[in-house]
Amino acid sequence: MEIPPGGLCDHCQHCKRVGSARGSVFRLCLLHERDPRFAKYPRVPVLSCPGYQAATGKA
Numbered sequence: 001m002e003i004p005p006g007g008l009c010d011h012c013q014h015c016k017r018v019g020s021a022r023g024s025v026f027r028l029c030l031l032h033e034r035d036p037r038f039a040k041y042p043r044v045p046v047l048s049c050p051g052y053q054a055a056t057g058k059a
């Protein structure tokens with residue numbers, strides 16, 4: 001299954017990938033839980049984001 005590129009989200013420590021029953025994959029922004037400025041499901045690819053923090057320990 002091909003996953004559309006998420007831009008910054010794919011390398012951000014606040015991003016969690018979630019799968020749907022239909023096989024789609026969404027990117028959930030964990031910052032949304034404490035800051036409503038961030039969409040729960042950002043429109044990808046995200047090219048610029050004030051909340052971006054590079055993930056450590058994963059590609």
Ligand code: SF4
Pocket residue numbers: 008009012013014015016028029030031038042046049050051052053
């Ligand atoms: S903080 Fe920005 S870059 Fe990181 S997961 Fe949320 S929307 Fe994506």
